[in-house]
Amino acid sequence: MAFNVLVVDDSAVMRQMVVRTLRMSGLPLGTVHEAGNGEEGLFVLQDQWVDLLLLDINMPVMNGEEMLRRLRAAPETASLPVIVVSTEGSETRLAALHALGAAVVRKPFAPETLRDTILRITGVTDAEYYGPVTVTSDDSDF
Amino acid sequence: MPSTTVQSLSRATTATFEELALLFPEHELSPEQAAAPLDVAVSVEFRGPLRGRLVLRASSVILPSIAANMLGEGASREPPLQRDALGEIANVICGNVLPAIAGVEAVFHLSAPYLHDGIDGVSRDADEPMARVTFGVEDGRAETVLYLFSDVESVAPASQGAVSAA
Numbered sequence: 001m002a003f004n005v006l007v008v009d010d011s012a013v014m015r016q017m018v019v020r021t022l023r024m025s026g027l028p029l030g031t032v033h034e035a036g037n038g039e040e041g042l043f044v045l046q047d048q049w050v051d052l053l054l055l056d057i058n059m060p061v062m063n064g065e066e067m068l069r070r071l072r073a074a075p076e077t078a079s080l081p082v083i084v085v086s087t088e089g090s091e092t093r094l095a096a097l098h099a100l101g102a103a104v105v106r107k108p109f110a111p112e113t114l115r116d117t118i119l120r121i122t123g124v125t126d127a128e129y130y131g132p133v134t135v136t137s138d139d140s141d142f
Numbered sequence: 143m144p145s146t147t148v149q150s151l152s153r154a155t156t157a158t159f160e161e162l163a164l165l166f167p168e169h170e171l172s173p174e175q176a177a178a179p180l181d182v183a184v185s186v187e188f189r190g191p192l193r194g195r196l197v198l199r200a201s202s203v204i205l206p207s208i209a210a211n212m213l214g215e216g217a218s219r220e221p222p223l224q225r226d227a228l229g230e231i232a233n234v235i236c237g238n239v240l241p242a243i244a245g246v247e248a249v250f251h252l253s254a255p256y257l258h259d260g261i262d263g264v265s266r267d268a269d270e271p272m273a274r275v276t277f278g279v280e281d282g283r284a285e286t287v288l289y290l291f292s293d294v295e296s297v298a299p300a301s302q303g304a305v306s307a308a
Contacts, residue, residue: 010254011229011230011254011255012226013212013213013223013226013227013229013230014230016213016217017162017212017213017230020213020214058237058251060254086237087233087236087237087252088237089237089238089240089241089242089246090241090246090247090248090249091246092247092249106238107158107162107234107237107238108158108161108162108238109161110161
């Protein structure tokens with residue numbers, strides 16, 4: 001399975017860094033779309049099929065929380081896997097994001113943290129990701 | 143509060159440099175690092191229960207490494223990307239230090255990182271830093287300074303500390 005991903009962040013540097021991390025993680029990537037705020041992100045979703053959304057919170061025009069609320073209110077995106085990638089540290093705000101079904105990865109993040117969160121939220125198993133494990137030794141006791 | 147604020151700023155700065163830029167702050171500066179000029183600066187303003195500004199000053203000599211580690215080798219030769227990368231570091235430090243000093247229930251709004259021409263004009267004349275952290279990075283050094291604006295009534299008297307990022 002190849003993931004079509006949408007990265008929404010007002011920082012071009014952070015978008016580039018997230019995309020680079022995705023490519024380095026070894027995850028099977030399809031098309032990677034980018035948007036600079038929530039409104040632009042919604043426009044992208046009108047025309048493109050996306051399997052995973054990586055979303056910043058503090059953005060101009062439309063912030064990530066508002067975009068997430070609109071996604072959940074629309075039947076076609078109500079169950080879209082969403083990972084909030086943000087510096088947000090307010091538990092009040094984080095609780096609201098969790099209630100909307102988003103996973104959260106706080107910046108700064110290690111690449112494996114982002115990869116593992118993607119695997120968890122998309123339901124891809126380790127076997128699907130890494131392939132089946134075979135034991136070649138014939139003297140195993142177990 | 144000042145000492146805990148300094149410690150919080152130190153932890154946020156260290157974690158951000160290590161995890162985002164893959165660079166390890168050194169709390170004992172070598173003579174070469176200590177002599178390196180702080181000739182670039184970025185700042186992030188914030189408002190919420192506290193209002194103020196976080197300023198990150200750095201030696202320009204460390205910018206190529208920051209950009210390369212965050213964005214790839216190609217970015218290390220492009221000065222605009224180098225400065226943008228430094229701005230993102232400031233943004234992440236700010237986002238991590240505020241809950242540590244204001245509590246995890248507090249909600250803040252952060253401005254986009256502002257890239258300064260030189261290091262003048264990054265603070266208002268009346269501002270005293272609440273905390274300051276200086277550390278060595280590769281062949282240069284960097285300094286993170288947290289200002290809380292004095293027109294916020296609930297802010298404790300400003301003071302400053304200077305610790306190394308451990």
